Amino acid sequence: MNPIEYLKGVGPQRAELLKKELEIFTFKDLLEHFPYRHIDKTQISAINQVSITTDYIQVAGVITDMELIGKNQGRRLVAKLKDKTGTLELIWFQSLSWVQKNIINGNAYLVYGKVGFYQGQSQVVHPEIELLSPEKSDGKNFLDPVYPSTEKLKSRSMNGRQIGLLTKTLWAIIQPKDLPENLPSFILEKLKLIPRYEAYQQIHFPNSTESYAEALKRLKFEELFFAQLRLGLIKMERHRFSKGVIFDKVGECFNNFYHHYLPFQLTGAQKRVLKEIRQDTANGRQMNRLLQGDVGSGKTIVALLAMLLAIDNGFQACMMAPTEILAQQHLESISELLVEMNLRVELLTGSTKAAARRKLLAALANGDIHVLIGTHALIEDVVQFKNLGFAIVDEQHRFGVAQRAKLWKKAVLPPHVLVMTATPIPRTLAMTAYGDLDYSVMDELPPGRQPITTVHRFDDRRSQVMDFIKEEIIKGRQVYIIFPLIEESDKLDFENLMKGYENVKAYFPEPKYLISMVHGKQPAEQKETNMQRFVKGETQIMVSTTVIEVGVNVPNASVMVIESAEKFGLSQLHQLRGRVGRGAEKSFCILLTGSKLSNEARERMKIITSTNDGFIIAEKDLELRGPGSIEGTRQSGTLNFKLANIVQDKPILDRAKLVVDIILKDDPDLVAPANQVCKEFLIQQQGKTAWSRIS
Ligand code: ADP
Ligand code: MG
Numbered sequence: 001m002n003p004i005e006y007l008k009g010v011g012p013q014r015a016e017l018l019k020k021e022l023e024i025f026t027f028k029d030l031l032e033h034f035p036y037r038h039i040d041k042t043q044i045s046a047i048n049q050v051s052i053t054t055d056y057i058q059v060a061g062v063i064t065d066m067e068l069i070g071k072n073q074g075r076r077l078v079a080k081l082k083d084k085t086g087t088l089e090l091i092w093f094q095s096l097s098w099v100q101k102n103i104i105n106g107n108a109y110l111v112y113g114k115v116g117f118y119q120g121q122s123q124v125v126h127p128e129i130e131l132l133s134p135e136k137s138d139g140k141n142f143l144d145p146v147y148p149s150t151e152k153l154k155s156r157s158m159n160g161r162q163i164g165l166l167t168k169t170l171w172a173i174i175q176p177k178d179l180p181e182n183l184p185s186f187i188l189e190k191l192k193l194i195p196r197y198e199a200y201q202q203i204h205f206p207n208s209t210e211s212y213a214e215a216l217k218r219l220k221f222e223e224l225f226f227a228q229l230r231l232g233l234i235k236m237e238r239h240r241f242s243k244g245v246i247f248d249k250v251g252e253c254f255n256n257f258y259h260h261y262l263p264f265q266l267t268g269a270q271k272r273v274l275k276e277i278r279q280d281t282a283n284g285r286q287m288n289r290l291l292q293g294d295v296g297s298g299k300t301i302v303a304l305l306a307m308l309l310a311i312d313n314g315f316q317a318c319m320m321a322p323t324e325i326l327a328q329q330h331l332e333s334i335s336e337l338l339v340e341m342n343l344r345v346e347l348l349t350g351s352t353k354a355a356a357r358r359k360l361l362a363a364l365a366n367g368d369i370h371v372l373i374g375t376h377a378l379i380e381d382v383v384q385f386k387n388l389g390f391a392i393v394d395e396q397h398r399f400g401v402a403q404r405a406k407l408w409k410k411a412v413l414p415p416h417v418l419v420m421t422a423t424p425i426p427r428t429l430a431m432t433a434y435g436d437l438d439y440s441v442m443d444e445l446p447p448g449r450q451p452i453t454t455v456h457r458f459d460d461r462r463s464q465v466m467d468f469i470k471e472e473i474i475k476g477r478q479v480y481i482i483f484p485l486i487e488e489s490d491k492l493d494f495e496n497l498m499k500g501y502e503n504v505k506a507y508f509p510e511p512k513y514l515i516s517m518v519h520g521k522q523p524a525e526q527k528e529t530n531m532q533r534f535v536k537g538e539t540q541i542m543v544s545t546t547v548i549e550v551g552v553n554v555p556n557a558s559v560m561v562i563e564s565a566e567k568f569g570l571s572q573l574h575q576l577r578g579r580v581g582r583g584a585e586k587s588f589c590i591l592l593t594g595s596k597l598s599n600e601a602r603e604r605m606k607i608i609t610s611t612n613d614g615f616i617i618a619e620k621d622l623e624l625r626g627p628g629s630i631e632g633t634r635q636s637g638t639l640n641f642k643l644a645n646i647v648q649d650k651p652i653l654d655r656a657k658l659v660v661d662i663i664l665k666d667d668p669d670l671v672a673p674a675n676q677v678c679k680e681f682l683i684q685q686q687g688k689t690a691w692s693r694i695s
Contacts, residue, residue, distance in 0.1 A: 002027045008169050021150045035145030048085035050122045058112045060132050066105050089123035108132040143206045182681035184674045193218040220644040224656040231435030232660050236668050244286030245389045245413050251312030269444035276440050277306050287416035290434050292424050293442030294614035295578025299420045303392045311370050315389025318372040324349045325531050331373045348374035351524050379406040391415045423571045424614040426622045452581040454589040456605045466507045473540045477558040484567040485545035501543050514539040555583030565591035566601040570621040573608050
């Protein structure tokens with residue numbers, strides 16, 4: 001595509017700015033820089049209609065009395081705009097010489113801007129202004145585009161309207177063949193979508209608000225359709241062509257454990273997922289599966305059984321956790337479960353000492369170790385397995401896609417990969433961001449769990465909360481008290497944590513009560529010791545930051561107190577709450593907040609106190625915060641659409657997904673003549689898809 005500096009009116013300097021400020025490099029980029037609103041030039045208000053309640057106005061009139069007043073910082077241009085009904089003041093503080101040269105006393109202008117009042121006089125500061133051109137107000141709607149711009153661009157005469165002039169220049173040389181149709185005609189007909197060229201025209205320069213809406217509908221669909229198609233093709237290609245190790249038998253390890261050492265009956269959901277994994281790993285293709293389960297749904301045991309399956313088939317398995325504490329805990333619970341089984345399970349983390357590490361790596365390479373549990377340390381290049389067949393990534397959102405891929409490279413054939421999420425991701429997001437993975441859901445909690453009672457209290461009632469904690473401790477329970485430390489480096493948060501700790505200590509004096517404290521600034525060893533004391537029941541209270549957020553399992557803990565709960569997101573609150581309610585005892589979660597809450601924070605407290613269902617909470621979180629801020633998907637980039645918003649445009653997304661599924665089911669190689677248009681479009685957008693086998 002043509003570089004943007006070749007467009008008439010751009011030139012090297014403006015091009016530089018457009019690239020830097022808006023990432024517009026080519027003609028195509030400019031064409032895809034869509035307007036955020038349109039001005040309807042026929043909607044002209046009378047100046048005397050402006051009132052205190054007016055927000056933005058569009059008026060037309062003659063400029064008079066333009067003058068430069070004030071000194072230094074206060075220097076400004078002031079002019080009057082007069083129509084038949086009254087006078088509006090226009091003011092400029094910047095770009096004064098440009099205004100003086102271009103805005104001329106006695107000429108008629110169309111003015112748009114935000115109305116303000118100063119000493120009773122209505123005024124517009126830095127209005128959008130242009131010469132009034134009456135021939136265009138021909139009774140029909142006339143909608144002029146306004147584009148996103150930046151302060152820097154505005155100061156260089158490229159505000160939202162001026163960028164529109166560039167788009168206009170560009171559109172004049174664009175022909176239908178430059179924007180060929182990329183959707184099969186049967187889709188266009190079926191879904192009543194307008195052609196692509198027309199959509200581009202109407203989104204920039206609509207004939208009417210209706211045709212703008214049609215353009216938007218068409219282009220949003222196109223965007224979501226191709227995103228889904230790309231993911232669908234990657235998944236399909238993996239299903240059809242990727243080679244994986246074969247687990248074709250359920251052997252002694254699995255059976256022995258299942259029949260003799262499994263401490264409970266599996267839930268229906270656990271059995272179902274296990275079956276999905278068994279089918280996936282037996283067919284000669286590499287499994288790449290996302291396991292979504294609510295906190296406490298019992299993902300660990302599923303992971304363990306899957307690893308036993310690998311061992312039965314002569315392979316090693318590994319499990320990667322996001323923190324040392326969690327890796328340590330997995331090691332302990334898994335070692336305990338396997339204690340009678342004569343299997344070697346080891347731990348590798350950043351703090352494994354050099355000598356131990358050397359021994360461990362040797363044992364790993366010659367196949368003596370069956371299961372390796374660890375942190376990021378697992379994916380370092382020096383870690384070589386004899387024959388890794390199964391890799392589990394626990395609490396996925398801390399790991400990037402690239403890290404996942406590194407695991408694959410640890411064997412000749414890539415190992416099967418099971419990715420387990422910490423908290424559910426809304427289905428919408430899962431299918432958009434992880435559409436290339438297969439997908440399992442565990443939507444059932446083990447039996448006998450009592451629902452956790454969650455309450456919200458303002459922090460002036462902290463002493464009652466402390467009394468309640470005391471009662472629980474007397475009953476033999478343990479308690480978490482969590483402080484926000486969003487950034488571990490945040491000094492204020494850290495001081496609050498220390499103050500909070502002193503406060504808790506005052507309520508619960510040693511030696512009658514013992515407290516563990518864990519936070520990110522401690523050395524790993526100290527963290528570990530404090531954590532272990534709590535896990536073993538030596539301390540009754542755990543004061544901590546969110547370092548314990550994911551995974552830890554202390555069934556005897558029955559109270560979770562979250563301080564400054566308004567600072568946490570919904571999924572984080574849910575995740576923290578999931579640390580209790582793991583034993584047989586009734587559990588409680590108490591959210592302490594200040595009394596002045598934003599509406600959104602209030603809404604969050606309402607949601608979290610009203611449901612224990614992680615899937616519902618995830619959906620609400622998505623609605624409240626939008627897709628960009630959901631953990632685990634931020635880096636994926638797949639959610640950044642130019643026009644579509646996967647929350648508001650969910651119906652369009654669903655339709656796109658459905659259409660893609662139908663197309664790929666009938667024509668996975670896109671060879672049908674009707675589908676050539678999408679195939680060509682994808683090839684043209686090369687680099688965004690693994691297209692190697694389908695060309
Ligand atoms: P998560 O899915 O959050 O990782 P865990 O695997 O840590 O959950 O399991 C939570 C708790 O539930 C553990 O104490 C585990 O032993 C227990 N558990 C798991 N599955 C079952 C089951 N089918 N029946 C009873 N308890 C179970
Ligand atoms: Mg877990």
